[in-house]
Amino acid sequence: MNRYLKLLHMEIHRFRYILAGLMAITAAVQIGVIIRTLVREVAKRKEDILNHQSIDVGSALFPSGKLSFASTMFGIQFWFALPILLSIAVLGLYIFLIWYRDWFGRHTFVYRLLLLPTARRNIYLAKATAILAFILGMLAFQLLLLPVENVIFNLIVPAEMREASYFADVIAANQALPFLLPQNFDQFVFSYGLGFSAVLAVFTAILLERSYRRLGILYAILYLIACAAAVIILPVSNQTYFNPSAYLYPEEFFMIEMVIFALVVASSVWLGFRLLAKKITV
Structure with missing residues (x-):
């Protein structure tokens, strides 16, 4: 078990920068597009308010047009899904690289792996567990990113322009999220x-x-x-x-x-x- 955990640590350690890069790209793209979209929508609604001075903002101007986090997620389908698709593509490619780079890398590292004083099945299990850990790690990161994005939504959108959203509505609003969860x-x-x-x-x-x-x-x-x-x-x-x-x-x-x-x-x-x-x- 100890040697299996060491092999697992090695596999995770070798992929750590790529995984961190995928997380950073996902956060930067999603948060960036949310900020851009909300700033534009809030500015547009404020301009409408200036053009309708006599209209009550809470009832007449936005009877069904208030911004919600779910509607925002619905409106950014492509850019929200793009880093997710990139992460899936990189992880899919790494399923092959996790083996082949040991064979074709410098000094054929796989030979040293096979000569380790441990059962060879631990190499297989460590690589499989590492891939599973990367997938679940990206999924957990995406789920943790949603509350952060919701906080950003609340900071940008004034209270009188906001409409509450349930977590299930947010998941259902964007086609990428029901696929992941x-x-x-x-x-x-x-x-x-x-x-x-x-x-x-x-x-x-x-x-x-x-x-x-x-x-x-x-x-x-x-x-x-x-x-x-x-x-x-x-x-x-x-x-x-x-x-x-x-x-x-x-x-x-x-x-x-x-x-x-x-x-x-x-x-x-x-x-x-x-x-x-x-x-x-x-």
Whole structure:
């Protein structure tokens, strides 16, 4: 356990600057676009007030036009989602780099990893845990950023122009947030279970390619196709209108998917451990 934690610390330490950079870009872009949008909207409404001196600001001028944090989130869809998509792309690329940079980096660092006096499965588990930690870390950072952005909203928008928003309304207003944080617990488990099983499947595909080289590319592609078919194609095919006798209730569909996820995770981990122990040599 101690060596596993040291390997995990090493993987997190190697990615720390990129992770901090992604967080900084996310905060800068989202806060910047919120400030720009709110300053423009508040200035526009103040100008309307000057042009309607005799109209009561609280009732006539803004009967349904008060600013709310939820409406602000709805109005900045693209710029709010852009750093999130960038983070997803970088993390997706790092799933490959976390292995390949050890092979193609300076002095083929992977050989030193494989010669460490510890079970090789700890290398696999440390890399998988690190990716999971990066994903959950970015998710937690985004959720912690929302209250900060709400405070900025309250500081910029005068009280007479503000309308209260519930947290659920804020999440639903922006298309990127329900994707990151589904409001339904089953959907949350399904989405992140799918993502985690995909990460482990890619890990095993990489090890197949490293174990068998050119032939391993074919093995890796076939393995990923098999996993995708198991997770997506087979359950969905049972929900088609052309096969009404195989119709599944949502609870049954969810349980089947969870079992398939567990099988994909178990097969990926078992095969990855075996390849590291038996096929990859120094």
